[in-house]
Amino acid sequence: MTTIRTESTALDGLEGGEAYVDALRAKYKAERDRRIRPDGSAQYHRAAGEFGYYAADPYTPRTERDRLTDSVEVLVIGGGFGGLVSGARLRQAGFESIRMMDEAGDFGGTWYWNRYPGIHCDIESYVYMPMLEEVGYIPTMRYAPGEEIRQHAVAIAKRFDLYRDAVFQTRVTSLKWDEPAMEWIVETDRGDRMRARYVIASSGTLTQPKLPGIPGIDSFRGHTFHTSRWDYDYTGGNQEGNLHKLADKKVAVIGTGATGVQVIPKVAEDAAHLLVFQRTPSTVDRRDNHPTEPAWVESLTPGWQQARMENFLAMVSGEQAKEDLVQDGWTSTARLQRKMITGAFHTTLSDEERERLDEIIDFQKMNQIRARVDQIVIDPSTAELLKPWYRYMCKRPCFSDSYLQAFNRSNVRLVDTADFGGITRMTENSIVVGDTEYEVDCVIFATGFEVGVSGAVSGTLPVNGRNDQPLLEAWSRGPRTLHGFFSHGFPNLFHLGSLQNANSVNYAHILQEQAAHIAAVVAGAREAGASYVEPSAEAEALWDQVIQENALDNYDFKVECTPGYYNREGAPSPMTSYGPGPVAFHRLLSQWRDESLSEVLVP
Numbered sequence: 001m002t003t004i005r006t007e008s009t010a011l012d013g014l015e016g017g018e019a020y021v022d023a024l025r026a027k028y029k030a031e032r033d034r035r036i037r038p039d040g041s042a043q044y045h046r047a048a049g050e051f052g053y054y055a056a057d058p059y060t061p062r063t064e065r066d067r068l069t070d071s072v073e074v075l076v077i078g079g080g081f082g083g084l085v086s087g088a089r090l091r092q093a094g095f096e097s098i099r100m101m102d103e104a105g106d107f108g109g110t111w112y113w114n115r116y117p118g119i120h121c122d123i124e125s126y127v128y129m130p131m132l133e134e135v136g137y138i139p140t141m142r143y144a145p146g147e148e149i150r151q152h153a154v155a156i157a158k159r160f161d162l163y164r165d166a167v168f169q170t171r172v173t174s175l176k177w178d179e180p181a182m183e184w185i186v187e188t189d190r191g192d193r194m195r196a197r198y199v200i201a202s203s204g205t206l207t208q209p210k211l212p213g214i215p216g217i218d219s220f221r222g223h224t225f226h227t228s229r230w231d232y233d234y235t236g237g238n239q240e241g242n243l244h245k246l247a248d249k250k251v252a253v254i255g256t257g258a259t260g261v262q263v264i265p266k267v268a269e270d271a272a273h274l275l276v277f278q279r280t281p282s283t284v285d286r287r288d289n290h291p292t293e294p295a296w297v298e299s300l301t302p303g304w305q306q307a308r309m310e311n312f313l314a315m316v317s318g319e320q321a322k323e324d325l326v327q328d329g330w331t332s333t334a335r336l337q338r339k340m341i342t343g344a345f346h347t348t349l350s351d352e353e354r355e356r357l358d359e360i361i362d363f364q365k366m367n368q369i370r371a372r373v374d375q376i377v378i379d380p381s382t383a384e385l386l387k388p389w390y391r392y393m394c395k396r397p398c399f400s401d402s403y404l405q406a407f408n409r410s411n412v413r414l415v416d417t418a419d420f421g422g423i424t425r426m427t428e429n430s431i432v433v434g435d436t437e438y439e440v441d442c443v444i445f446a447t448g449f450e451v452g453v454s455g456a457v458s459g460t461l462p463v464n465g466r467n468d469q470p471l472l473e474a475w476s477r478g479p480r481t482l483h484g485f486f487s488h489g490f491p492n493l494f495h496l497g498s499l500q501n502a503n504s505v506n507y508a509h510i511l512q513e514q515a516a517h518i519a520a521v522v523a524g525a526r527e528a529g530a531s532y533v534e535p536s537a538e539a540e541a542l543w544d545q546v547i548q549e550n551a552l553d554n555y556d557f558k559v560e561c562t563p564g565y566y567n568r569e570g571a572p573s574p575m576t577s578y579g580p581g582p583v584a585f586h587r588l589l590s591q592w593r594d595e596s597l598s599e600v601l602v603p
């Protein structure tokens with residue numbers, strides 16, 4: 001078999017020719033095949049029931065409060081960026097009675113829960129952090145630290161007076177439409193039975209921590225927690241590091257995804273010993289973070305953030321853009337992202353030519369990523385294990401200038417588990433891989449989240465609309481929505497998220513556009529004196545047809561990818577997003593608001 005080279009000589013044009021390309025393909029397939037597990041997504045445990053400890057809130061003590069039986073105009077479920085921007089836009093439109101609700105103890109969503117050391121945004125903060133101009137804030141760094149982003153969420157809430165009427169540590173348990181009153185009856189796990197005229201559900205996609213189904217995981221008697229519930233009492237320190245209580249500990253981190261890549265360098269700095277248990281290496285490219293430059297800030301003119309967000313979105317979607325304002329690892333790999341996420345990308349090439357070109361560009365990019373491992377990691381066998389063998393967007397790309405370097409430390413050891421489909425088992429005091437046992441004091445699970453949709457869509461939150469019809473019964477043959485946001489038979493109920501619409505890597509931007517759209521619809525209803533908002537069954541059917549006809553067909557790409565949550569562990573579902581991509585989708589929404597909004601307003 002042709003040797004797979006990663007030296008820079010192999011980069012330009014992959015001069016090994018067809019044999020080299022075939023060898024790479026075969027290598028990718030072999031690496032994928034040894035990771036595919038028959039139990040797929042079922043290999044994971046939900047952090048609930050006997051594993052509920054892993055999801056408990058370590059940040060805010062629970063406070064008791066009286067049951068609520070009042071009525072609000074708008075209930076927003078979810079205090080992350082989707083919910084916050086929905087609330088803010090409604091406030092701007094003059095709504096007074098807004099109740100924000102979250103299971104967490106404060107606003108922030110992802111950034112409330114994830115406070116692990118090393119946490120940073122990996123999308124440029126100037127395009128990621130919402131409403132910078134409205135709040136009057138400039139991030140301190142190009143890729144802001146997590147705590148700064150969390151505090152920005154709090155600042156948005158304060159700026160738009162969203163703490164007023166807010167309830168935290170509260171989970172909605174049922175939504176029932178009361179037709180005579182034209183209101184939703186909202187029940188919660190706090191015994192509330194409140195009412196809301198409009199309900200906006202924005203409860204996140206990657207929120208519920210998951211644990212690997214490792215045999216014996218429940219027998220481990222050392223200390224253990226999930227990265228999204230970091231235990232600083234045990235480790236000491238804070239998000240910047242200084243985990244001084246680990247100085248005499250042997251620590252295991254399980255997982256090397258985007259979280260692992262940020263956490264591992266910080267634990268490596270302070271733990272006596274760190275064992276990193278890897279199943280699939282991430283792609284780790286240059287990060288190049290730096291403080292925000294005052295001269296750049298001086299140069300900004302009103303409207304700069306929306307323009308920058310739109311430019312970033314256009315770049316990563318492969319749209320025509322005059323200039324690349326952000327110029328980072330995401331915008332330089334736009335062509336590769338199209339395969340997986342955004343759709344769009346105009347080209348005159350035939351499908352076959354384009355696929356061929358995409359694959360070559362992908363091989364070149366991945367060769368650079370693998371060559372970077374060789375440049376940084378001193379021990380050749382460790383370097384070999386850290387090289388990813390799959391197409392670029394099969395897993396979430398990572399960017400770090402300290403991750404690979406951590407493996408050059410004498411207190412850090414990489415344990416590869418790929419040959420065994422992951423960790424073999426856990427005992428009272430150890431992790432076992434194959435026949436080798438590693439004793440540890442502490443196990444930190446950087447093993448990710450259930451890929452969710454809101455409870456309303458997954459069924460964990462029962463929703464009964466007109467004539468008491470359950471939402472999931474109405475959707476028994478798949479989701480039926482207009483633009484992914486609202487449904488016939490479920491008046492005044494809106495969903496934010498990835499459902500029959502368009503997505504992108506800057507998910508915060510996607511949520512902002514969704515929030516602005518939904519707020520405009522609700523405001524339009526109030527202005528028109530509408531009794532309620534509801535799309536017709538015909539409008540839903542037409543949208544479903546648009547989605548089906550335009551769907552981005554990336555099934556083959558996904559199914560050949562190494563397993564992970566991007567492809568449902570090797571069993572991808574058919575694409576149900578808007579194929580022309582997010583830029584075209586946002587244009588379509590804007591046009592719809594101008595021309596057709598009145599069609600969903602029922603007098």
Ligand code: NDP
Nearest residue numbers: 120121122212255256257258259279280396422423447448
């Ligand atoms: P991931 O799901 O991406 O990673 C989970 C890790 O756990 C993988 O490395 C996985 O290996 C490993 N794993 C799972 N089961 C086992 C097992 N039995 N034995 C050994 N290893 C195992 O979760 P993350 O929390 O890293 O990231 C989730 C998402 O959150 C990201 O994709 C990103 O969207 C977001 N994120 C964003 C950040 C930002 O800065 N904006 C930062 C961090 C996360 P394998 O790959 O083989 O399945």
